[in-house]
Amino acid sequence: MAADLLSIAKSGAAAARTALDLTAQNIANASSEGYVRRTISVSELSANSVSSAPTAVNLAGVRVNGVVRNADVFRQAEVRRTGADAARASAEVQGLENIESSVEQTGVYDAIVAFEGSLQQLLSDPTDGSLRAAVLEQGRTLSETFNVASSSLDAVGKGLQFDAQDGVDEVNRLAGELARVNLRLSRASDQSSDQTTLLDQRDSLLEQMSKVANVNASYNPDKTVSVTIGGTAGQTLVSGGTTATLAMATAADGTISFTLDGAAASISSGALAGRSQALTQLADTRGQLDTLAAKIVDVVNTAQANGADLNGNAGQPLFSGTGAGDMAMIATNGSAIATAPAGSAANSRDPGNLTALRNDLATADPAGEMDTLLFTISSAVAGRTVTRDALESIASTAKVALQAQAGVDLDEEAVSLVRYQQAFQANGRVMQVASDIFDSILNIR
Structure with missing residues (x-):
């Protein structure tokens, strides 16, 4: 006994x-x-x-x-899923806010209004040299403002692409570490202290990875994990001790796409998805800005060709360029502005062609289009901000629930x-x- x-x-x-x-x-x-x-x-x-x-x-x-x-596998999966959605929304909002600042703070709308205002003032005295010089100066300011807006959008795009590439590198780094943890887990004794430490590392790596891209994890009997990217139907990123390589390609318009070992990969959440969506919006904004600049150049230069300048010569183009980035004022003297109808004598006070120019600009309504563009971006920022805040709240709740249990x-x-x-x-x-x-x-x- x-x-x-x-x-x-x-x-x-x-x-x-x-x-x-x-x-x-x-x-x-x-x-x-x-x-x-x-x-x-x-x-x-x-x-x-x-x-x-x-x-x-x-x-x-x-x-x-x-x-x-x-550890609760379901709660961990919820933390990864909600965290990926919140990271996507946050990255997208940050990119949209930068786009909004690039277009709004450069003052393109104000420059368009000022240029149209100078044409209105010139209408009162078409032969006045100071008023003609003011039109040229406002036109030069307008073109330079478009240039600055285009350069700012370029900078935003470069920043988003750099962050996206950094995210791709981060996914590959985390995948490599996870593969090494898998190898160690496959050799660890069941329910040992070493195994539990490795399981903590495994779950932490999965959570970090989910914030960058949407990944799906499936657990094997030996506690190792297999990871697919792009959802449950996506391609395999990590299997045992082997990994695939995620890569990014940049299109001519600045948008990005992803491949996994050469095959197209769809990433719908995580910071990479948010930056991709922001770059898509950036490409659309840039296209609208280029179209607006080209429209102003076309309307002004067409009107110039239909009139006569102060010296009685046929009007020549005031602007050059095909978009916001290369728009430029090429006239060097105020006398080049064709205010009079074609065939008018030198120093004509007939503002017929100037009136036609103003009517054409009113029809094209560049200020209205610019206002619409600004409103569209601002609305997108406001809407995505609400979505981001809601998703961050959901992600926080899921994390609290996991923390309470684990x-x-x-x-x-x-x-x-x-x-x-x-x-x-x-x-x-x-x-x-x-x-x-x-x-x-x-x-x-």
Whole structure:
């Protein structure tokens, strides 16, 4: 009986000591990002008692089965999914805000209004040199403003493309690390402390990856993970210890696309998707801005060709260029403005052609188109901001739910610390009692 007490107490003390170690680890890592609370898994240890009956079972202590992580696969998947959606929305809003600033703060709308206003002033005295010079200056300012807006959009596009390439590199880096973790997991002992640490690393890498691109994880019996990119029907990014390579291609209009080992890959969430959507909006904005600049150049130069300048010569183009980036004022003197109808004599005060120019500009309505463009971008920013805030709230809720289930509660750990300490001391006392019983038996005369 005393021998049974010793073995039972010994197994109980070992289990309590392991539980104390895990509790200490939980407390020490309570604030560590990605750490999942550990608990001990135990089971009763039984032995047959042949002396009493062949089928009788006597309890012989406790067996430590291993270390268990309090991780919920469903909640982890929700954190990855909602986090990917929030990251996509955040990246898209940031890109749209930069586009809005590039177009709005450069003052293209104000420059168009100022140019049309100078033409209106010239109508009062078509031969006035100062008014003609003002038209040229406002036209030069207009073209330079379009140039600045185009350059600003170029800078925004370069920034988005750089960030996207950085995201692609990050996915490849995380995939490589995850493959190495898979290899170590395949060799780790089941439910060992080393395995649980590797599982924390695995889950942390998956969460980091999901913020960049939409990935889907499937768990294998040996605790390794296989990852596809682009959703459940996407291509395999990580399988065991092997990885595929994600790459990015940039089109002529600045938009981007992705391939995985050469095959087209669809990325619909994560920061990469957000930057791709922002670049698509950027290409559309640039196209509208180029069209608007080309329309102004065409309307003005067409009107010039239909009139006569101050010297009585046929009107020549005032602007050159085919878009916002290369639009330029090429007239060098105010006398080049063809205010009079074709065939008019020098110094004609007839503003017929200038009136036609203003009517054509009113019909083309460049200021109205620019206002519409600005409103479209602002509306997109406002709408995406609301979506981003909602998605970030959802992602935060999912993360809180996971933390409540898998995180460390210091109050609970403090209780466990006392409980396991008492269990360890109680088992020690049992061993002392067993020793006393042996001594009493041996001292019988």
